Amino acid sequence: MPTLDEYLAANRERFENNLCELLRIPSVSAEPPHRGDMANAAQWVADRLRRLQFDVELVPTAGNPLIVAQSPHVPGAPTALVYGHYDVQPVEPLDLWTSPPFEPTRRDGNLYARGATDDKGQLLTHVFSVEACLETEGRLPVNLKYLIEGEEEVGSGALWPYLKENAERLACDCVVISDGGQFAPGLPAITYGLRGIVGFELKLTGPNRDVHSGSFGGSVTNPANALSQMLAALVDRRGKVRVPGFYRDVKPLSKKERAQLAALPFDEAHYFQQIGVVGTTGEAGYTTLERRWARPTFDICGLTSGYQGVGAKTIIPSTASAKITFRLVPNQDPKKIGESLRAMLESICPPGIRMELMDQHGSPGVVISLKSPYVAAAARAIEHAFGRPPVYTREGGSIPVVLGFRDSLGADVLLMGWGQDDDNAHSPNEKFSLADFHRGIRASARLWQELSRVKRRAKAKG
Numbered sequence: 001m002p003t004l005d006e007y008l009a010a011n012r013e014r015f016e017n018n019l020c021e022l023l024r025i026p027s028v029s030a031e032p033p034h035r036g037d038m039a040n041a042a043q044w045v046a047d048r049l050r051r052l053q054f055d056v057e058l059v060p061t062a063g064n065p066l067i068v069a070q071s072p073h074v075p076g077a078p079t080a081l082v083y084g085h086y087d088v089q090p091v092e093p094l095d096l097w098t099s100p101p102f103e104p105t106r107r108d109g110n111l112y113a114r115g116a117t118d119d120k121g122q123l124l125t126h127v128f129s130v131e132a133c134l135e136t137e138g139r140l141p142v143n144l145k146y147l148i149e150g151e152e153e154v155g156s157g158a159l160w161p162y163l164k165e166n167a168e169r170l171a172c173d174c175v176v177i178s179d180g181g182q183f184a185p186g187l188p189a190i191t192y193g194l195r196g197i198v199g200f201e202l203k204l205t206g207p208n209r210d211v212h213s214g215s216f217g218g219s220v221t222n223p224a225n226a227l228s229q230m231l232a233a234l235v236d237r238r239g240k241v242r243v244p245g246f247y248r249d250v251k252p253l254s255k256k257e258r259a260q261l262a263a264l265p266f267d268e269a270h271y272f273q274q275i276g277v278v279g280t281t282g283e284a285g286y287t288t289l290e291r292r293w294a295r296p297t298f299d300i301c302g303l304t305s306g307y308q309g310v311g312a313k314t315i316i317p318s319t320a321s322a323k324i325t326f327r328l329v330p331n332q333d334p335k336k337i338g339e340s341l342r343a344m345l346e347s348i349c350p351p352g353i354r355m356e357l358m359d360q361h362g363s364p365g366v367v368i369s370l371k372s373p374y375v376a377a378a379a380r381a382i383e384h385a386f387g388r389p390p391v392y393t394r395e396g397g398s399i400p401v402v403l404g405f406r407d408s409l410g411a412d413v414l415l416m417g418w419g420q421d422d423d424n425a426h427s428p429n430e431k432f433s434l435a436d437f438h439r440g441i442r443a444s445a446r447l448w449q450e451l452s453r454v455k456r457r458a459k460a461k462g
């Protein structure tokens with residue numbers, strides 16, 4: 001049998017080609033016409049896992065199917081649950097892509113495609129590592145369960161109830177997730193905190209059709225004006241969110257953690273320069289890393305009203321709408337914030353406007369304890385593959401179900417992202433560095449060995 005490194009070296013190109021197969025499936029969960037693509041992507045992942053001698057089930061849900069799989073049982077060894085998602089974000093604006101989003105293309109050491117880093121490429125590192133392990137050792141040293149979903153990018157609606165009803169089946173010692181980033185190129189990280197999120201669509205309706213802004217202007221309430229005023233009321237110039245009670249439950253950062261974050265080798269100038277930003281605003285009194293990872297925010301993610309074509313058109317639009325999100329930190333409650341927001345918007349909505357506020361998704365923020373032998377094992381595996389130990393970071397993004405893993409399954413969660421800040425997740429020209437892809441596979445293979453040596457605590461069964 002080849003050694004692990006020989007096997008990985010010999011199969012680099014095939015791993016990349018297999019990833020490209022999955023990347024060609026346009027599994028955009030937000031858009032109903034992609035329903036069939038969601039099923040195809042789920043099927044692709046299930047087939048891959050079946051080839052590894054896993055017991056695989058495609059679980060239908062009210063939304064997109066889940067893949068639940070389990071490796072052959074190794075008595076006495078720890079059990080890790082690998083979580084990831086096969087759904088991706090919408091690709092618009094299409095004209096800004098250098099190569100089409102679902103035609104994966106290699107350029108300067110990167111693979112470009114929607115889903116390359118978020119999360120198909122990262123997810124598959126944990127699939128190819130198992131293959132490599134089986135082909136070089138003949139067996140896995142740990143028990144692995146896989147739980148792969150197709151609705152992460154729209155809030156994981158179907159996964160929550162499944163998790164609650166199948167806690168026994170999903171029982172594990174730790175959860176392994178690669179769906180985030182390293183701290184910087186060549187500087188891997190273990191992430192111990194994610195922000196939560198609560199999202200809405202706000203729609204305002206005024207006159208029953210677009211009307212001439214000269215004939216009607218001044219006499220009827222303009223929904224676009226009203227929307228601007230209402231949205232502007234939600235946050236002040238110092239970055240404070242104005243929804244009543246918004247900060248009531250926020251757990252403040254400790255002095256110790258602020259010092260730890262400040263000690264990270266953060267290249268702030270480069271961070272802003274890579275996205276072409278000159279001058280910034282943000283919540284007063286906090287550093288950039290604190291603002292990104294550990295403070296709650298309000299953002300408009302989409303804004304629509306009136307004439308969008310070329311040239312001028314003088315109308316009062318009939319409707320105006322916005323997609324908005326609040327990023328949350330422990331211990332803010334998405335439900336309470338939604339209720340307070342609704343009351344506030346109703347109170348400031350001007351006469352002549354009908355308001356609808358539609359819930360999109362909500363999940364709380366999470367901070368995970370690093371005092372775990374599984375975290376130590378993950379750090380060793382990362383150091384082995386990346387040539388240096390990880391730094392410990394939080395992230396500003398959200399993975400809705402992480403809190404469920406910790407609280408419903410009582411498992412230690414390992415967030416070990418292989419991506420980079422400049423991977424263009426959710427943006428045009430999403431990419432994944434091929435070097436990071438292969439390092440990720442190697443780290444994952446090492447992780448199975450490291451986890452197998454962890455002495456299990458009494459609480460877990462199996």
Ligand code: BES
Pocket residue numbers: 118119152153154155156179180181197361395396397398399400
């Ligand atoms: N992989 C991201 C979450 C993430 C982003 C983790 C950056 C670490 C760093 C995930 O796919 C994601 O984008 N989640 C959504 C969730 C939402 C739609 C409910 C997010 O954060 O916007």
Ligand code: MN
Pocket residue numbers: 085118119152179
């Ligand atoms: Mn993701």
Ligand code: MN
Pocket residue numbers: 089118153425426
């Ligand atoms: Mn995402």
